[in-house]
Amino acid sequence: MLTIIILTIGSKVVSGQNTTLNSSSEIYKSKDLIIHQLTASSFQHISFLNTDDFGRVACNGLIIRNHDEVIIFDTPVDQESAEQLIKWIQTELKCAIKAIIPTHFHNDCLASLETFKNQNIPSYGFYKTITLAKEKGYSLPQNSFKNKLKLKMGDETVDIRFLGEGHTTDNVVGYFKKDQILFGGCLIKEINATKGFLGDANLKEWSLTVEKVKSFFPKVKIVVPGHGKPGDQRLLDYTIALFK
DSSP: OOOEEOOSTTOSOOOSSOOSOOSSOEEEEESSEEEEEOSSSEEEEEEEEEETTTEEEEEEEEEEEETTEEEEESOOSSHHHHHHHHHHIIIIIOOEEEEEEOSSSSHHHHTTHHHHHHTTOOBEEEHHHHHHHHHHTOOOOSEEESSEEEEEETTEEEEEEOOOOSSSTTOOEEEETTTTEEEEETTSOOTTOOOOOOTTOOHHHHHHHHHHHHHHSTTOOEEEESSSOOBSTHHHHHHHHHTO
16 A cells, blocks of 8 residues: 655645745655645656666656646656646645646656546647657657747746757756746756766757757746756756756
């Protein structure tokens, strides 16, 4: 039987307008899923992928909330953790999930997409992501977009953009202006990270793409990478330097 641990200290979901990164933020934990509250309306979800080359890897996604709706970037890596995430959002945040957006075609972004489909949650994917996922025989996002997508959530808008190749040829980023938070996915590295998996990467373009991200979203305060700890714009600078 799965044992779920809800932390009693700091477990209350905070609401309000604060956009400062919360350094003591773990509000849900099980063996499959961890959720950190980053700001009053932004939450990092972490699930764990078993890999041959890197062992058990913690994989990030992001939940953005406005009023009684949320948008999620990247699925958890398996059905069980996805079901936990959906239930937590519905019972603790008391929100409807307006969309799930995989930021590229790898398993750490869309492995549990069917779980969301089965609960009638719409999914949106960059057209290259859909093409690449289809070639791999993976579950496909239901709705396609080119280069940019803006989704309404409550009275706010979430901005999704393809700004160039890097970790993959299809990696997109998402930005929530209200919290000045960027989900960079695997395009962005945490401070002191190695280059990681490069099997589908464009090393020549990677730094240039992150420079475009930095230029396009100059007011970003919080950056969430695909793996590791969130931070500020220094994650963008570190990634640019790493792939120069």
